[in-house]
Amino acid sequence: MNEFQKHVEEIEGSLSEEEEIYKENILDHYKYPHNKIEMKGATVSHKEVNPTCGDELTIYLKIDDNKIQDVSFIGQGCAISQASVSMLTDEIKDKSIQEIKTMKSEDVYKLLGIPISVTRIKCALLSLKTAQGAIKNYEQTRSY
Amino acid sequence: MNEQDFPILKQKINGKRLVYLDNAATSQSPSIVIDAISEYYKTSHSNVHRSIHSLSQKATEAYEEARKNVANFIHADVDEIVFTKGTTESINLIAHGLQLQKVDEIVLTIMEHHANIVPWQEVAKRVGAVIKYIPLKKDYRLDMDAAKRLITKKTKVVSVTHMSNVLGTVNPVKELAELAHAVGAVFVVDAAQSVPHMKVDVKELDCDFLAFSGHKMCGPTGVGVLYGKKELLDYLEPFVYGGKMIKEVSLEQSTWAEAPYKFEGGTPNISGVIGLGKAINYLENIGMKTIEKHEKELLEYALQKIKTMKNVTIIGPEASKDRGAIISFTIEGMHSHDVSELLNREGVAIRGGHHCCMPLMKELGIPGCSRASFYLYNTKEDVDAFVEALQKAMKVFKI
Numbered sequence: 009m010n011e012f013q014k015h016v017e018e019i020e021g022s023l024s025e026e027e028e029i030y031k032e033n034i035l036d037h038y039k040y041p042h043n044k045i046e047m048k049g050a051t052v053s054h055k056e057v058n059p060t061c062g063d064e065l066t067i068y069l070k071i072d073d074n075k076i077q078d079v080s081f082i083g084q085g086c087a088i089s090q091a092s093v094s095m096l097t098d099e100i101k102d103k104s105i106q107e108i109k110t111m112k113s114e115d116v117y118k119l120l121g122i123p124i125s126v127t128r129i130k131c132a133l134l135s136l137k138t139a140q141g142a143i144k145n146y147e148q149t150r151s152y
Numbered sequence: 153m154n155e156q157d158f159p160i161l162k163q164k165i166n167g168k169r170l171v172y173l174d175n176a177a178t179s180q181s182p183s184i185v186i187d188a189i190s191e192y193y194k195t196s197h198s199n200v201h202r203s204i205h206s207l208s209q210k211a212t213e214a215y216e217e218a219r220k221n222v223a224n225f226i227h228a229d230v231d232e233i234v235f236t237k238g239t240t241e242s243i244n245l246i247a248h249g250l251q252l253q254k255v256d257e258i259v260l261t262i263m264e265h266h267a268n269i270v271p272w273q274e275v276a277k278r279v280g281a282v283i284k285y286i287p288l289k290k291d292y293r294l295d296m297d298a299a300k301r302l303i304t305k306k307t308k309v310v311s312v313t314h315m316s317n318v319l320g321t322v323n324p325v326k327e328l329a330e331l332a333h334a335v336g337a338v339f340v341v342d343a344a345q346s347v348p349h350m351k352v353d354v355k356e357l358d359c360d361f362l363a364f365s366g367h368k369m370c371g372p373t374g375v376g377v378l379y380g381k382k383e384l385l386d387y388l389e390p391f392v393y394g395g396k397m398i399k400e401v402s403l404e405q406s407t408w409a410e411a412p413y414k415f416e417g418g419t420p421n422i423s424g425v426i427g428l429g430k431a432i433n434y435l436e437n438i439g440m441k442t443i444e445k446h447e448k449e450l451l452e453y454a455l456q457k458i459k460t461m462k463n464v465t466i467i468g469p470e471a472s473k474d475r476g477a478i479i480s481f482t483i484e485g486m487h488s489h490d491v492s493e494l495l496n497r498e499g500v501a502i503r504g505g506h507h508c509c510m511p512l513m514k515e516l517g518i519p520g521c522s523r524a525s526f527y528l529y530n531t532k533e534d535v536d537a538f539v540e541a542l543q544k545a546m547k548v549f550k551i
Contacts, residue, residue, distance in 0.1 A: 030548050035548075061505040062505060062510055084519050086489035087487060087490045128493075
């Protein structure tokens with residue numbers, strides 16, 4: 009078998025259940041996202057853009073006693089990025105800012121429960137990047 | 153048409169026949185282009201214009217032969233052809249080289265690719281020049297009345313795309329050239345999307361500069377062209393300084409080689425240039441008129457099918473007149489990333505996102521869109537496969 013045939017072999021074949029990224033719950037979060045509303049009187053907010061596709065995301069946090077009392081977001085994106093932020097905002101409610109700061113990519117992948125290919129990493133992680141950006145803003149304003 | 157000439161199209165993607173519809177981003181190369189590049193590395197790989205030995209002589213001849221091919225292809229003279237790494241570099245070269253002064257105005261259009269916005273913004277920032285944008289009409293065509301108002305005696309440069317990489321709209325560049333020249337402005341054409349798909353004659357258009365890329369016209373990546381009228385190339389300052397672009401160098405100062413060589417500092421992309429020369433041979437053998445006619449048929453066939461699809465909105469003129477074979481669209485309730493992902497499962501390659509046209513997206517009030525773009529090797533079967541994959545994708549999202 010030559011290199012070309014091998015390559016063909018590798019990329020052939022259809023998707024298995026484990027490989028499917030458009031699972032029912034992902035599509036549910038995309039169509040009916042949780043916490044998608046502009047927040048009045050937020051302690052801090054932060055906006056990030058995914059430069060490859062132009063998607064924008066703003067996350068609002070209400071912080072009291074170093075804990076997330078309330079969280080919401082606005083913005084648009086693909087099913088993966090919208091499901092990700094919908095799930096993440098559910099997840100970080102009541103968490104301490106320390107807990108959010110130490111969250112890793114893997115934590116988001118675990119929430120999503122689907123395989124994230126290299127082309128969708130930015131979609132999946134925009135939510136965490138924005139949330140951690142908001143925390144950073146919060147800490148910066150407090151240190152002054 | 154001629155799809156058997158393209159080895160890459162013979163492969164399967166996810167078990168399905170590859171249907172390649174991302175030609176506005178990068179087109180595929182026929183065997184004769186791939187072979188010419190390989191042949192260069194096997195028989196004449198060396199530097200050009202420097203050494204006396206046989207390999208260098210062969211490389212130089214092949215390199216300059218490609219320059220002749222390009223010149224004939226767009227009806228220019230040989231010394232009016234500068235090799236660059238692509239359209240983006242070509243436009244940067246002009247923007248830098250013109251040495252614009254304070255209070256100069258630059259006129260662009262709202263449908264430009266970032267490659268024809270950002271270089272001008274940078275120059276404008278440095279010298280305090282003002283940029284004005286010709287707006288769109290509702291039918292996705294340029295507002296020529298506004299163009300007449302915006303192009304004034306203050307205008308020093310008018311730079312427009314020949315064909316929009318999003319809308320497919322072909323702009324009236326000849327008319328714009330007249331408006332620009334009537335006020336003494338330099339007229340630049342971004343021809344990245346037009347030169348691969350239609351006969352472009354720089355003398356007939358009467359443009360001062362024209363830029364395009366090899367990889368969108370069956371050639372390799374990393375090579376492009378800047379055409380410039382001889383007297384303007386002589387006036388233009390070099391963009392990249394160093395070896396090969398000089399006449400004489402002393403410790404204190406240097407003088408420049410003649411155009412086009414003063415713009416080709418450093419060792420150029422020799423294999424890329426040779427590949428581009430072959431790609432032009434290939435296109436000419438088929439004939440640009442034949443390619444244009446074939447694409448028009450595909451466009452009409454595809455537009456007809458997509459127009460009838462519920463929840464799909466075409467972003468671009470719906471009539472096929474003065475329009476290239478690029479179809480951008482949005483689907484209600486579905487992001488363009490997800491459309492691309494699901495189409496890829498069916499072996500259909502399209503692009504999603506803002507297509508390096510963020511100002512246009514903002515103007516249209518959309519975050520991005522999907523885009524299918526066709527070329528000479530695409531067929532009606534490709535259109536059918538594309539439409540079928542689109543219907544299947546919408547089913548996944550329950551649309």
